[in-house]
Ligand SMILES: *[C@@H]1O[C@H](CO)[C@@H](O)[C@H](O)[C@H]1NC(C)=O
Ligand SMILES: *[C@@H]1O[C@H](CO)[C@@H](O)[C@H](O)[C@H]1NC(C)=O
């Protein structure tokens with residue numbers, strides 16, 4: 001989404017009165033031994049088309065159609081590849097790409113109501129038990145974000161929230177808000193009180209970053225490089241600015257195999273420890289937050305060798321299956337599970353593909 005159709009934004013407040021959202025809970029019931037996937041994108045026409053590249057062999061039009069769909073091709077691929085349950089969230093940048101706080105807050109409410117209405121619709125029948133939701137949140141104002149999170153969890157049965165990295169802000173769209181600052185403590189207090197996870201997903205297309213870092217090599221924007229660079233900064237910011245020390249029960253999920261952080265923990269711990277004398281507030285080390293606060297997923301990263309390495313680094317109990325549909329195919333995600341047969345024990349495979357998610361999302 002590079003530009004939001006202004007006319008739609010102007011209509012958003014009018015559209016609220018058209019939305020009929022029944023109070024709902026997540027109607028999960030296991031359909032067997034299928035997988036559970038947590039980083040699965042969805043959108044509404046009002047947010048515009050995707051700027052991301054489709055999977056090889058697909059057109060942008062197919063990608064956009066897949067983002068809008070829940071109960072047709074998405075559900076058919078879930079059945080074909082053994083996905084039991086998907087947690088849907090608004091595709092990047094969603095609300096994090098809206099600089100105006102008032103518009104962002106209204107759009108978040110609109111998007112959340114729309115997702116709740118679609119996945120709890122009577123016409124979806126029993127298929128509604130196959131989907132849950134993470135809330136979209138405007139992060140301009142931490143207490144307003146907390147209020148919307150509480151509403152979506154308590155009234156709509158959402159399972160947590162997904163933020164698309166930093167909140168873009170300012171009239172030139174070039175102020176970036178990071179949630180590792182003390183003014184967000186009020187938000188993290190609500191997150192821990194509700195005891196739900198917050199998933200950190202990457203984003204792109206902010207002028208200062210694109211200009212300063214990628215002008216000479218624009219191919220590095222997005223998923224190949226920029227996503228991991230900017231999102232790992234944000235996650236390490238949460239650690240070093242003491243967010244997990246102030247909120248010890250906070251649950252954060254990071255996709256794409258932890259945006260490379262678990263691959264480099266030795267050096268990260270060693271080098272960041274040297275900042276302590278310069279006043280860094282972090283009380284522990286980054287590795288230790290992967291034992292108490294941070295979980296990762298396999299979204300968009302289907303290498304059994306990397307998973308094995310991260311299992312040694314942070315333990316399999318911190319790694320959950322996810323796909324990143326429709327930017328990745330469910331068939332490729334299933335390919336990882338197939339390749340792990342014989343590499344992991346049946347019990348480990350089941351833990352990775354579904355049991356950890358059932359516990360973390362409190363599905364039972
Ligand atoms: C699920 O897997 C367990 C153990 O792997 C097996 O005992 C059980 O029968 C399976 N259930 C279904 C519905 O396939
Ligand atoms: C829907 O779910 C109910 C309750 O679990 C079950 O009795 C019914 O057979 C299901 N219908 C279909 C079409 O699967």
Ligand SMILES: *[C@@H]1O[C@H](CO)[C@@H](O)[C@H](O)[C@H]1NC(C)=O
Nearest residue numbers: 101140141142143144145147
């Ligand atoms: C943030 O939102 C709250 C309501 O949730 C409001 O009382 C407060 O004034 C807002 N703060 C700013 C700086 O706009």
Ligand SMILES: *[C@@H]1O[C@H](CO)[C@@H](O)[C@H](O)[C@H]1NC(C)=O
Nearest residue numbers: 002003004097099171172173
């Ligand atoms: C900021 O973003 C909005 C919405 O995407 C867009 O309409 C506007 O032109 C942008 N402003 C600048 C200065 O780039």
Ligand SMILES: *[C@@H]1O[C@H](CO)[C@@H](O)[C@H](O)[C@H]1NC(C)=O
Nearest residue numbers: 266269270284285286287288
């Ligand atoms: C990180 O902290 C833990 C204790 O919380 C400690 O056991 C471990 O040795 C530390 N690792 C490094 C590399 O400093």
